[in-house]
Amino acid sequence: MRSGLCALVGRPNVGKSTLLNAIVGQKVAITAAVPQTTRHAIRGVLHRDDLQIVFVDTPGMHKPKTLLGTRLNEVARGTLSGVDIIVFLIDGQAGVGRGDQFVASLLAEVDTPTIAVVNKVDAYGRPKVLPQLQRVAAMGEWAEVVPISAKAGDNVDTLVDLIAARMPDGPPYFPQGQITDQPQEQLFAELVREKAIRLMSEEVPHSITVAIEEIGPGESEGVVAVTATLYVERDSQKGIVIGKGGTVLREIGSRARQEMQAILGTRVYLDLRVKLFKEWQRDPKKLQRLGY
Numbered sequence: 001m002r003s004g005l006c007a008l009v010g011r012p013n014v015g016k017s018t019l020l021n022a023i024v025g026q027k028v029a030i031t032a033a034v035p036q037t038t039r040h041a042i043r044g045v046l047h048r049d050d051l052q053i054v055f056v057d058t059p060g061m062h063k064p065k066t067l068l069g070t071r072l073n074e075v076a077r078g079t080l081s082g083v084d085i086i087v088f089l090i091d092g093q094a095g096v097g098r099g100d101q102f103v104a105s106l107l108a109e110v111d112t113p114t115i116a117v118v119n120k121v122d123a124y125g126r127p128k129v130l131p132q133l134q135r136v137a138a139m140g141e142w143a144e145v146v147p148i149s150a151k152a153g154d155n156v157d158t159l160v161d162l163i164a165a166r167m168p169d170g171p172p173y174f175p176q177g178q179i180t181d182q183p184q185e186q187l188f189a190e191l192v193r194e195k196a197i198r199l200m201s202e203e204v205p206h207s208i209t210v211a212i213e214e215i216g217p218g219e220s221e222g223v224v225a226v227t228a229t230l231y232v233e234r235d236s237q238k239g240i241v242i243g244k245g246g247t248v249l250r251e252i253g254s255r256a257r258q259e260m261q262a263i264l265g266t267r268v269y270l271d272l273r274v275k276l277f278k279e280w281q282r283d284p285k286k287l288q289r290l291g292y
Contacts, residue, residue: 003052004084004167009076009107011099012060014089015119019150020044020057023160027259028180028187029057031194041075043181045174051164052172056083061103068281071292080110085143085166087159092118092132092147096139104139115162116142122149185212186291188260192228192272195255196241199248204240207233209280209290218269225269226260231277231290241274249274 008016017029024044042057056079059072080086088107090100107114116136121129129147137145144162148155174181189210196208209231218225230252232238242249249272257270280286 001050001052001169001171002164002167003054003170003172005054005056005082005173006163007056007058007079007083007086007112008089009058009080009086009103010060010089011091011097011103012062014060014091015150016057016060016089017042019087019089019117019119019148019156020055022150022153022156023055024179026179028182029190040186041079045179046160047176047179048164051167052174053160053163053167054173061106062099063102066281067284068287068292071287077106080107080112083112084168085163086110086112086114087163088114088116088142089119090116090132090136091120092129093120093123095132096135101139108140113143113166114140115144115146115159116140117159118145118147119150121147122152122154185215187263188212188215188226188256189228191259192230192252192256195252196230198255199252200240204232204237207237207281208241209277211290218267220267220269223267223269224260224264225271227271227273229273229275231275231280233277233279233281235276238274238276 008020010016017031020029020042021027024046028044029042044055044057046053046055058076058079061073061076062069064070064073086107088103090096118132118136133145133147146155146159146162148159150156189212193208193210200208211229211231213227213229215224215226230241232241253270253272257268260268260270277286280290
């Protein structure tokens with residue numbers, strides 16, 4: 001039996017969570033076209049015959065503007081030395097930037113072997129792929145340089161085979177069939193936040209966090225009741241999240257409820273509330289209360 005840990009790292013919005021979901025074959029991490037969507041280290045487990053790989057999806061490394069941003073960077077950096085291999089993702093469509101160079105400089109300080117992955121190759125023509133691979137190869141001493149499309153699934157199996165080849169002998173970390181250790185409350189909170197992010201303007205998503213207050217039996221038989229609170233930093237954001245006549249909040253709830261029902265295999269009654277929690281991203285006590 002071989003088993004090991006693989007960290008997925010990179011600057012924000014390069015496709016780490018999309019890759020994790022593609023590898024394990026199920027949604028365990030939320031995705032959105034907004035930087036810093038991932039705020040926790042999310043683990044997803046790949047099971048094969050005589051092989052188990054635990055992938056750790058990390059928050060995007062960036063220049064922080066808030067205490068939350070600083071703590072997200074600490075979460076990402078904290079994974080680098082405790083894994084067997086690192087996958088460093090770069091957005092091939094956007095090209096190599098200063099954020100990628102910053103991450104590469106951090107990876108140069110650790111001894112963990114790293115596979116550099118150029119993602120989103122489906123978004124631009126094949127003639128542009130080779131120059132991007134050459135630029136990435138010149139950024140550091142990588143074990144491999146691999147082009148993929150996490151969204152389309154292109155070359156993902158090849159990447160997984162390269163990772164698997166470097167897994168050491170060892171017992172499994174998780175029972176067969178378990179694909180994540182993410183608590184249900186955290187998963188549901190993230191689902192609500194994902195739907196809110198996708199419906200919000202550019203300003204609001206970074207100011208939203210979600211807490212699940214309660215999960216329990218509903219009033220009707222076979223119904224699970226979920227109560228969640230969306231916290232915002234400014235009073236003006238409450239109206240944006242709620243929407244005229246509650247239209248936005250209802251749409252957030254409708255989309256999140258559908259995924260919760262698919263996960264639980266039963267009907268869900270989802271009660272959403274919006275509360276003001278001023279400057280929570282900058283207040284250490286508030287961050288601690290929210291689990292960051």
